[in-house]
Amino acid sequence: MNKTILVSIRQLFFTAATLLLATNAMAAPQLQPPEIEVEKITRNLLDLYDKNEEKYRKDREGFVQEVDRMLSPVVAFDQIARYVMGKYTRRSPGQVDKFETTFKDSLLRFYSNALLALDDTSLTIESVDKTPEKQLKEYIAGDISRIPVKMSVRTSTRSVDIFYSMVHTDGRWKLRNITIDGINIAKQFQTQFADAVDRYGKVETVVANWAEIMQGKDIKAGK
Template structure:
């Protein structure tokens, strides 16, 4: 299900994130720019520690991503209409599975992108004062240039910028996952537990 396209879509997914400290003090572009060095350091440390199961790397990636990625919002969007019928327990379970899937796949696939050339153009003038903006990142690898648009939303209460969607080379990740969930939901005749269980079966293996 979701993990089937993660390898293609998420090799460069979430090449940003920041610690919660100071997140409210910077704009969305600064959040994206500031994290690259942190990710490189995490991967380099992982390589130096010879951690074949990537246990430490996964833990570090999760700690970096959780304060900045709005996993709860993304999970609700992916579930679509089913989210209104799901119990709080089902929502929490799917959010946890979805988060683990993204973090695990990202940690597995990110190494090949750490040394890539990355450029983050300035935001368009019309982005000023907006509570939702797209931050573009251009990643140049041996296979070409990938264009990643991160949809960042500003929390009106805390002022923090958080990721709510990613569009990679024109492919909207949120819409793709939502379509997959909807198909499984229809296949299982509205049984949310079965859909969640099916999604959990395809959690990526540890790197």
């Protein structure tokens, strides 16, 4: 092949590759830091609670539905459910999807009832830590699987530290876990699940009766 033609072909391929990379770089969306989503949803929830506290104390089911509407798009229920099932995810793969549905409902009710149980009408965001640029780059590169976001919420008497564990999935940041005052919520649920399997003997039994187990009921009778 003529040397001039060969050089031209190489230049053509090089130019095409360069343009392709440039186009992809321009088209790639800029990944916003997760604390923006965290602060937004928290403010919306606190605002909902503040404006409708008395109404929802009388209509708890209505409050659960509102919390569901607000949180469902921003919580990775599937990932949390798999974590809670732990080793039983592999041992009972047919129960994973069933548990995800049951767990989502119980988690929303747990959160809603915990919020309504507060005798504190003064709940405000005190601070939200920014995600270091280095940490965001590590996440994008796949070097870390989650990004922690620290938030301090102020009550009428004290500050409460909350750590949100965030993952970017389905085109947005979602909550993967939450730690409140040092209590790892997902870990607590995982321990409860394992203890329930030890008590009742079957994963299927625990999955089918998870709501009752969460309420502290003995499911042996009539179940």
